[in-house]
Amino acid sequence: MSDTVKLQDAANGRAPAPSRQILALGVIAVLAALLPLVASDYQLRFVAEILIVGAAVLSLDLLVGYGGLVSLGHATLFGGAAYAAAVASRSLGADLTLMVGIGTLTGMVMAFITGIVVMRTIALFFLILTLIVGQIFWEIAFHWRDVTGGADGMRGLPTLSLNLGVTKLDLSSSFALYVTAAVLAFAAWAVARSFVNAPIGRALIGTRERQLRMSALGYDIARIRMMALLASGAIAGAAGSLYPFVNQYIGPNSMQWTFSAMMVVMLVIGGVGSLYGAFIGTAVYLGIQTYISSYTDRWQLVVGLIFVLTVMIMPRGIVHGVGSLFGGKGKQ
Numbered sequence: 517m518s519d520t521v522k523l524q525d526a527a528n529g530r531a532p533a534p535s536r537q538i539l540a541l542g543v544i545a546v547l548a549a550l551l552p553l554v555a556s557d558y559q560l561r562f563v564a565e566i567l568i569v570g571a572a573v574l575s576l577d578l579l580v581g582y583g584g585l586v587s588l589g590h591a592t593l594f595g596g597a598a599y600a601a602a603v604a605s606r607s608l609g610a611d612l613t614l615m616v617g618i619g620t621l622t623g624m625v626m627a628f629i630t631g632i633v634v635m636r637t638i639a640l641f642f643l644i645l646t647l648i649v650g651q652i653f654w655e656i657a658f659h660w661r662d663v664t665g666g667a668d669g670m671r672g673l674p675t676l677s678l679n680l681g682v683t684k685l686d687l688s689s690s691f692a693l694y695v696t697a698a699v700l701a702f703a704a705w706a707v708a709r710s711f712v713n714a715p716i717g718r719a720l721i722g723t724r725e726r727q728l729r730m731s732a733l734g735y736d737i738a739r740i741r742m743m744a745l746l747a748s749g750a751i752a753g754a755a756g757s758l759y760p761f762v763n764q765y766i767g768p769n770s771m772q773w774t775f776s777a778m779m780v781v782m783l784v785i786g787g788v789g790s791l792y793g794a795f796i797g798t799a800v801y802l803g804i805q806t807y808i809s810s811y812t813d814r815w816q817l818v819v820g821l822i823f824v825l826t827v828m829i830m831p832r833g834i835v836h837g838v839g840s841l842f843g844g845k846g847k848q
Contacts (some may be wrong), residue, residue, distance in 0.1 A: 623753015
């Protein structure tokens with residue numbers, strides 16, 4: 517599931533070829549700039565949703581791809597931050613800076629609480645404990661009807677805006693939401709990449725590959741993993757803070773374990789250990805869910821088939837598989 521080449525390079529202090537990254541970023545930037553010229557308002561909102569959810573999946577990749585920590589409670593960080601931003605917006609207004617700040621802080625706090633419970637466990641125990649902690653948070657959101665709306669969720673939220681001091685910029689249009697989501701996605705990728713390339717990121721890879729050796733060298737395994745969880749929670753929380761304002765709705769499904777499982781599937785399809793892969797996998801999954809479901813109720817079967825084919829044909833995900841076809845090694 518993991519990108520072995522990329523992780524070994526990171527562990528040895530070698531970064532992918534800058535020219536390859538610059539070319540990829542240039543192509544993405546051109547496509548992003550051209551998209552508003554050909555896409556409808558609905559399509560722009562849909563792409564904004566892909567970018568936001570993709571940023572959350574990217575945050576999960578920090579744990580799964582680089583720490584070997586598979587979580588089934590990651591949606592709690594994303595959905596909890598979304599609820600926090602939605603609740604705060606009704607009394608404080610939906611200013612972009614404030615919402616992102618609240619979401620980021622909420623994601624980190626919930627990640628810290630989760631970390632206290634799970635940090636000294638690994639593998640199956642980590643998976644189960646994150647599931648349990650996530651379901652506890654979901655129960656709170658589901659039954660705290662006076663605040664979260666319960667099973668009905670929250671609707672009729674204020675429109676997103678950006679206070680520039682002298683004026684307030686309205687961000688409620690599809691184009692504005694798309695640009696905001698694109699900026700968030702790029703910022704999330706940049707933060708995640710910086711974390712992975714920093715000493716803490718290489719130490720995290722070391723704890724995954726050689727936990728006993730890292731412990732013998734004096735590294736605090738629990739502290740390293742907690743730092744990774746906090747960074748992951750911050751990114752997921754920032755993404756979650758924008759999520760309610762795309763569709764003007766947030767519901768308990770955004771915190772349920774099934775959404776966490778969806779995020780894992782998105783990550784595997786795109787490519788575990790590839791920060792780009794998070795967005796590719798999200799686009800594939802949400803694209804099938806949105807468009808194929810209009811033709812058949814068995815759209816999940818299509819997702820399952822793609823998942824199985826990806827594991828069989830491109831076990832390191834679409835990004836690495838396509839990269840290898842062009843003579844690359846599947847690096848970011």
